[in-house]
Amino acid sequence: MGGGGGDSSEDTAVELGDEPHVLAVDDNLIDRKLVEKLLKNSSCKVTTAENALRALDYLGLGNETLEGAVSKVNLIITDYCMPGMTGYELLKKIKESSVLKEVPVVIMSSENIPTRISQCLEEGAKMFMLKPLKQSDVKQLKWHLMKCRN
């Protein structure tokens, strides 16, 4: 995740003290509510999406590539198992995008499957987290996020 080299005024590096903007993607309503609260409690601004397509729409990836566009978010956290496009497929799409590929992506899953985990990390996911998420997980996540920027 790069801290410099962009000519956009609002790149993926967040200044210390700012509230990182996180996009949380999960098809489960209860999990969305939970991850939102966890992130807000860690002083993050949160946008939620109920599936990968909605997430891509929000990110501006929809069906067109946007020239010169900047990422609205500093972090994307997504569930792995989602109907339609999975979190892994979403991760790939993000990494293929010149605008978004520097945005850290974290994958969550209720299932601890080593091949799944390594697959995601190899594709460029920053972290893999096991559900249900706890406050300590999000604190650790934020620490990593801040650390990487410096």
Add this chain to the structure above:
Amino acid sequence: MDLVQLQRQLVDYRTSLYHEGFLDEQFTQLQELQDENNPDFVVEVVSLYFEDSERLLNELSKALEQQIIDFKRIDAHVHQLKGSSSSIGAQRVQKLCIVFRNYCEAQNVEGCLKCLQQVKHEYSIVKTKLESMFQLERQILNAGGSVPV
């Protein structure tokens, strides 16, 4: 009943729910997320859980009544129910969902039907218990006290 008795009753009741395996530490996580800005957070999330679970249980009943059983669809619903039960700490429901998914994978209709009944049963028990707990909390608040952590 006076305030102190109510508070003690709540603590005892809550402790029993953990001891009996109805709730696990994830429920504690939920409570820790509640603060002055969101004083009703736990009740809100649990209410969402109730609504969503009832919807899923209805879907599961319908799916198991079909001539041709769509096990993939059933598994998807159970996966959802397992996920949300896990997220709020409804341990017994979550554990039954794991068994349920095994029957789905084995395409065992009898097993699925039996599991569904068990899940419905456990779900209604935990729902009743949580509602009783919330009622106790309301009584405490109405009596001017604070809910012990």
